[in-house]
Amino acid sequence: MTSATILIVDDETAIREMIRVGLELAGYECLEASNAQDAHGIIVDQRPDLVLLDWMMPGTSGLELLRRLRRDELTRDLLVIMLTAKDDEDNRVQGLDVGADDYITKPFSSRELMARIKAIMRRSTNRDEEESIEVAGLKLDPSSHRVFVDATPLDMGPTEFKLLKFFMTHQERAYSRGQLLDQVWGTNVYVEERTVDVHIRRLRKALQTELRDCGLLIQTVRGTGYRFSTTGVCA
Amino acid sequence: MTSATILIVDDETAIREMIRVGLELAGYECLEASNAQDAHGIIVDQRPDLVLLDWMMPGTSGLELLRRLRRDELTRDLLVIMLTAKDDEDNRVQGLDVGADDYITKPFSSRELMARIKAIMRRSTNRDEEESIEVAGLKLDPSSHRVFVDATPLDMGPTEFKLLKFFMTHQERAYSRGQLLDQVWGTNVYVEERTVDVHIRRLRKALQTELRDCGLLIQTVRGTGYRFSTTGVCA
DNA sequence: TTAAACTGTCATAAAATTGTCACTTAAAAT
DNA sequence: ATTTTAAGTGACAATTTTATGACAGTTTAA
Structure with a gap:
């Protein structure tokens, strides 16, 4: 199985690190970005398989980035898991509507994250079966x-x-x-x-x-x- | 349906009481511990189905107890929900990888707690495929x-x-x-x-x-x- | 903004399932 | 052949589990 590439977008370095270590341990290839602008560039350039996107970030928010991704034909099908803080929970419904494939609330366990990633990827693999x-x-x-x-x-x-x-x-x-x-x-x-x-x-x-x-x-x-x-x- | 047993671990008696009342009302059987040592004993002895574990406690912290539980083969799969206070959130990165099944931030509504417990429990009931x-x-x-x-x-x-x-x-x-x-x-x-x-x-x-x-x-x-x-x- | 469409919860009605009895039938034991 | 004991049955009322209709809060679309 070809290892998937995952882009981690979060302004907190510590969190990115933590996630990266876990993911790499699990065999995923990781990319990182600390803001939406960089993230967008990396996405267009490197075409990761999945993006872990923090909701709250200085500058362009994750939500805004997600909206932009969904508008563009090229990035429309990109898998996105939103990372939301407890306080954002009220907005999560909004986030799903914008088209996140899943969201996960901080703090979360690496176990949970891994499970979600696997679930999402598995689901997307079967996306071709969209036949009636x-x-x-x-x-x-x-x-x-x-x-x-x-x-x-x-x-x-x-x-x-x-x-x-x-x-x-x-x-x-x-x-x-x-x-x-x-x-x-x-x-x-x-x-x-x-x-x-x-x-x-x-x-x-x-x-x-x-x-x-x-x-x-x-x-x-x-x-x-x-x-x-x-x-x-x-x- | 057999009611599940839940162990509440928190050093504040008032909080334990509050949680216990709610859980018992919902039909769960409850055990209590005010510190990590007692908790560990009860876990090994009574084998509860789920543990609500306070993050901060005098003596051995909940975090430390969780680590120990995850190391031991016998308690590795025990369901654990961490109770964290707002103030602990800064340290949450530390805890991300310890492997709690879920986190809930104090103060929380009993409704939310109940929902999480139900969600966690039903997810864990992943009975393996049985042959016909x-x-x-x-x-x-x-x-x-x-x-x-x-x-x-x-x-x-x-x-x-x-x-x-x-x-x-x-x-x-x-x-x-x-x-x-x-x-x-x-x-x-x-x-x-x-x-x-x-x-x-x-x-x-x-x-x-x-x-x-x-x-x-x-x-x-x-x-x-x-x-x-x-x-x-x-x- | 208003109207139409959805959602998640309840309260209540309807069904299905359960544990016991009382009573009959079948098998041993006398 | 009778008596005794165990198992088979149909009927019930209590209890559980589902089905449904109604609602109020929201979202969506016009």
Whole structure:
């Protein structure tokens, strides 16, 4: 496996050092930048595989840099993990919307950081599989972000879409509410497990066309969670 | 669900109390320690599921204790959430690499603490993949949490599922009701032994398809208990 | 800015599961 | 053949776990 290159952007030298040591130990190649300007140059020039970007920095903020990266066609798909301080937490949602692939709150453990990096990279490796998935007469098209049953588009919210996508790519297996939260909502999002039930309901409702109102696709696994299965669907 | 045990380590009694009340209200069992020495003893002795560890304490610091825990094979995987005060934040770089599973900065809301605990615990419950077991035309698949006879899924309750799973992994041997209670229901659960009979019946019923109504799989061992056996099945 | 769309939580209704009984049936023991 | 003891069953009420509808706070789009 070709070792990935990671750019660390943080104005605090100590933090950069700490992270770098850990990453290099784990076999990653590291680049560093202490401000957004340098970072941008390095990104364009060296094309790292992933950027660890501090939220707060003197001058151009990490947030601003992220926005710029996402605007540019060349850097749009760059993986970015935002490093936020506790105080910034309120803004994290905003950060994700701008398009960070993940964020991690300082202070964090190297364990956690490593786990996130691996998770993100793994996810991106499969990014080519953005072909539409088709299961049980259901077609999910990631690029257009829509779901069809036969030719008619179904209407559902973003969360339901993500949930369905996860289910369609992980069929025939039971997942606990906790696992679904991790997989669909993302790690480090604190949401009640019961919320999953509600979205399951919304998804079931959305999938329920006049024709196919057999709600058997998303099955309840009592005491455990839910399962997406085509077995036993529509007699 | 078995409630988890959490050890609270903080030198301030008031804080421990506050946390304990909240956790117990949420159904967790709590242990307390006011210093690192005691904490270590309790950890080794009682093996809590998670430790809330104050960073700053007189004597051995929480940081030092965490280091020690991570060094020891027996406590390496223990979940630890560090409680840090605002003032400690300067030192956080030091702690980044010690390997706490999460950090939370004082003062924090009980809601936040609860959320983190839940998140951490569910993430750690990464049960490894279990192979599906197949016996006598019966297939039990742990990952999908289902049982099939040929290709048709069988319907049964959680307890019956656990019972069947136990039997399928412990064939050809007689178990007393008491042993079954221990193995399937879990130790220290007060349930009448005769209850086993009822669940055995329910399981037998569930396994009884139109085709295979030979209830010989689960055999009665008079005066002793039950046995799962493939010998003498379906004449 | 307003209206429409989403989200996460609750409270409450609905279902499914559980442990026990009381009673029947089957197997040993007398 | 009777009596005794163990196991099989159907019925229940209590308890758990899910399903749902309603809401209030937010975000998004027009």
